[in-house]
Amino acid sequence: MSETIVGRRSGIRWIPISDIEGCPPNEHGSLESLRMWIESFLTQPNPDLGRTGNVCPFTGPALERGMLWVGCMRGHRADIDALRGIVRDEFDIYPTLPAGRDASTSVLRAIITVLPEDTDYRIIDDVHQEFKSRFVDRGTMLGQFYPGCPQPGLWNKEFRPLSAPLPMLAVRTMVPSDFPFLAERPEWIDAYLRKFGSQLSAHARAAVADHLAAKL
Template sequence: MQWVSLGDTGSSCPAARSTVAAFRSWADSYLTQPSDELGRDGPVCPYVKPSLRRDLMWLAQVPAAEPRPMWVRAIIRDALELYPELPTGNGSSSSVLRALITVFPNLHDYTLIDEMHQEFKSNFVERGAMFGQFYPGCAQPGLWNKDFRPLDAPLPMLVVRSMMTTDFPFLLDRPEWADAYVRKFAPTLPAHVRSVMVGRLTSRPASWVPAYEARPADESCSTSS
């Protein structure tokens, strides 16, 4: 099995072309479009369109309806090693747009996706990457609207992408994730992110510190000093 560029449809095997087409259709009609349910302006994922435009997405499919967990683990370990070596496109600044997508088009028991995500997320976070689970009916709530389901996708997938500063709300639940985040981005973190992280780290266990707080309209979110 190998991941092929979404921009090079001729290199994908005939059996995978329908999967590539289904993913592209979902990306074009949903991920790159705004949604009233999202809770913020802009497309569902602002990075998908530039990633596709710069040809920085790679996709592979696992066609088995009931793939053996040991095989899936081997595939994920390959993804862990391969992702940092992927081409970065037009210079290193575009490396954040890279995505490695493993699709399970015939899978019906989505517990495998959740189990692999839970088992391997820390491995990817430790290396400065994010590891996401997508499948029909995924109930993970959105960041801006808790009733929105951003990971509810037409295809079961495991996705590797670069960790970004906006990911900090997803990494505060476990100290090792927060540590990996700080090691990657400090001291370039925006002031409001540093404030929230300090609040989380110094708060009492029973207290709750929101991931995002209202800020004055003129307060910059720039990472520059």
């Protein structure tokens, strides 16, 4: 494999998704399932999405430019302390991932950890809520995925974009369309405005203003 990053707490190895053919057999099946889901779902249009375009407009370019890193927790069922170690490693590792040619490609970076033995999805939600503020404050997003994840889509509340064939935790850069995911807490809105305040479109500024006015 060309590159490997190992978490100092979790011991998980993250590699570019293009390198998964060379990973150990006990990890290959889960990472291949992840790649198939990415290619067949995230990078494709969906009639239930509620808008045109692919489910995730950033994943395709990330794949093309080699900005997607993946890892797999194998050997035992995840508990909450193990997930905390993984998320702390992701937090430390994410800023060190290769940035590509320039700032326009560095925003495509993402790191995904698959948790194939985890069947208690509540602890994924618990860890996500515990650490989300730390990631948001740095201008990044921590995402939770698992079969049946109830998080609704932005454009169609009946669509479930985070329902995935395997449980996983992912980190990516915050983007302007993330505001609905951050409107719940003032500190998240503050982090969003610190990152995007000077570059928001008129439509986005109006949405933020409307939300803040409704809270008054």
